[in-house]
Amino acid sequence: xxxxxxxxxxxxxxxxxxxxxxxxxxxxxxxxxxxxxxxxxxxxxxxxxxxxxxxxxxxxxxxxxxxxxxxxxxxxxxxxxxxxxxxxxxxxxxxxxxxxxxxxxxxxxxxxxxxxxxxxxxxxxxxxxxxxxxxxxxxxxxxxxxxxxxxxxxxxxxxxxxxxxxxxxxxxxxxxxxxxxxxxxxxxxxxxxxxxxxxxxxxxxxxxxxxxxxxxxxxxxxxxxxxxxxxxxxxxxxxxxxxxxxxxxxxxxxxxxxxxxxxxxxxxxxxxxxxxxxxxxxxxxxxxxxxxxxxxxxxxxxxxxxxxxxxxxxxxxxxxxxxxxxxxxxxxxxxxxxxxxxxxxxxxxxxxxxxxxxxxxxxxxxxxxxxxxxxxxxxxxxxxxxxxxxxxxxxxxxxxxxxxxxxxxx
Numbered sequence: 001x002x003x004x005x006x007x008x009x010x011x012x013x014x015x016x017x018x019x020x021x022x023x024x025x026x027x028x029x030x031x032x033x034x035x036x037x038x039x040x041x042x043x044x045x046x047x048x049x050x051x052x053x054x055x056x057x058x059x060x061x062x063x064x065x066x067x068x069x070x071x072x073x074x075x076x077x078x079x080x081x082x083x084x085x086x087x088x089x090x091x092x093x094x095x096x097x098x099x100x101x102x103x104x105x106x107x108x109x110x111x112x113x114x115x116x117x118x119x120x121x122x123x124x125x126x127x128x129x130x131x132x133x134x135x136x137x138x139x140x141x142x143x144x145x146x147x148x149x150x151x152x153x154x155x156x157x158x159x160x161x162x163x164x165x166x167x168x169x170x171x172x173x174x175x176x177x178x179x180x181x182x183x184x185x186x187x188x189x190x191x192x193x194x195x196x197x198x199x200x201x202x203x204x205x206x207x208x209x210x211x212x213x214x215x216x217x218x219x220x221x222x223x224x225x226x227x228x229x230x231x232x233x234x235x236x237x238x239x240x241x242x243x244x245x246x247x248x249x250x251x252x253x254x255x256x257x258x259x260x261x262x263x264x265x266x267x268x269x270x271x272x273x274x275x276x277x278x279x280x281x282x283x284x285x286x287x288x289x290x291x292x293x294x295x296x297x298x299x300x301x302x303x304x305x306x307x308x309x310x311x312x313x314x315x316x317x318x319x320x321x322x323x324x325x326x327x328x329x330x331x332x333x334x335x336x337x338x339x340x341x342x343x344x345x346x347x348x349x350x351x352x353x354x355x356x357x358x359x360x361x362x363x364x365x366x367x368x369x370x371x372x373x374x375x376x377x378x379x380x381x382x383x384x385x386x387x388x389x390x391x392x393x394x395x396x397x398x399x400x401x402x403x404x405x406x407x408x409x410x
Contacts (some may be wrong), residue, residue: 008052009045016040016048020059031116058082071121073130080125083111090128092235100236132235135184135227137220141172144223147230157321159356171219184224185232187240192217199247210249217247256377257384263287265373267338278352279365281342286379288339290386291315293366293379294359295324301348311335313343320354 010019018038022030030036036059040051061082080087085107093101108126115122124130135143145151145165152164179195199213221241228237258266267287270280282296291313298320305312316330317323324330335343353362366379374381 008056009048010037011045014043016042016045018052018055020055023063026063029115029117029119036114058084071124071130073132075121076125076130079121080108080111083114083122083125085111086234087125088128088234089131091131093128096236132185132232134186135232136181137172137176137179137184138181140184140220140223140227141169143227143231144168148226156323162356167215168219168223171216172223174216175220184227185235185237187224189238189240189242189244192240192244196244196247203247203249203251210247210251214247217244256381257388258374258377258381259385262374262377263385266370269372270369273369275365275369276352278346278350279362281346282350282353282362283366283369283379283382284338284342285313285335286382287385288337289313289333289335290383291333292359292383293353293362297350297353297358297362299349299354304343304347304349305332306335306340306344306347311340311343 007021008019010017017040018036020036022033022035027033038055040048042048042051059082061078077087086104088096088104088108093104096104112118112126118126145168151168152161156164175195178198179191182191196217199216200210202208203210203213221244224241225239228235267284270283273280282293285291285296286293295315296313298318299313299315300318300320303314303316303318305314312332312334314332315324350358353359363379370377370379370381
């Protein structure tokens with residue numbers, strides 16, 4: 001004899017089963033059945049109680065579901081869920097292998113046996129009648145960022161996080177600009193190969209280097225794969241990026257450094273200019289230390305050490321930043337000559353630039369001086385000058401790595 005435990009659990013001959021009483025007004029849909037019973041395949045009551053939770057949720061949703069209103073993809077997916085199978089639109093069966101189609105159909109047919117008279121929404125779910133709506137490429141970035149927040153390393157400053165995401169956003173927007181706002185679900189390998197050709201043409205025209213072109217391709221590839229794997233796995237789409245080669249003409253080269261003559265001329269123009277003194281100090285400190293704008297602008301008073309046998313700056317995490325570029329970037333660099341004089345004028349740091357986008361402002365404003373002397377160089381050339389000087393000296397590599405914060409080889 002069966003023994004009931006509450007409304008949904010029943011024991012029969014030592015085995016537990018799920019029992020759900022069908023509301024009277026719904027029994028015709030289920031062939032006149034009064035109850036639904038399912039074996040929980042356990043003799044352990046605690047395990048049985050754990051197993052009935054999802055079943056109660058499923059069948060409660062089934063009997064509360066309405067067959068009125070708009071026939072949407074979300075409603076059809078939810079309906080398939082409470083019927084116990086994954087919804088697959090008709091187009092998914094067209095692209096699936098035979099064994100995959102059989103597995104997909106068997107789920108729906110098993111669920112179909114449960115409902116004698118399915119309503120409109122349920123019939124659409126069984127038949128795969130509602131197509132997945134288009135996903136324009138212009139919507140890809142927003143969805144990618146939503147489902148993959150870990151793409152940007154936790155702990156980055158808001159500004160660095162913004163820049164990291166911006167690389168994806170701009171590359172995806174560029175694809176739309178060049179190829180049109182296509183449907184991500186209908187991209188083909190031919191389309192991606194055409195885009196690759198257009199990128200290569202822009203490299204040949206000198207618009208950017210091949211490494212930049214490859215990044216345009218790689219960023220949209222990463223976002224597409226992530227979103228499709230997460231949201232559209234049931235479509236079994238062919239990857240349009242598969243076997244599409246990257247772009248690398250070995251044309252990157254290294255960033256150019258300032259020559260000594262250029263450094264002297266830039267300094268003369270800097271001293272004669274009317275730019276603010278914080279910018280002048282930052283350029284002079286960079287000139288003699290090789291530190292980058294993003295390292296210098298976020299220094300605090302505690303990071304500028306002047307009352308010491310060897311005056312120096314401390315480049316490290318502080319209240320303005322949680323990290324530097326890599327584990328070797330935190331370091332102390334001596335201050336000498338013009339760099340020491342500049343630091344003494346600004347012992348508390350650089351409030352004008354110690355803010356989001358501050359390093360960008362330094363790069364842009366310093367360019368007004370630098371471009372007068374060498375149009376193809378920038379603030380970063382100070383760093384590369386120091387690297388060149390140290391490499392051409394008798395300094396050991398360990399000393400150079402310590403000053404520049406280079407990543408050490410594994």
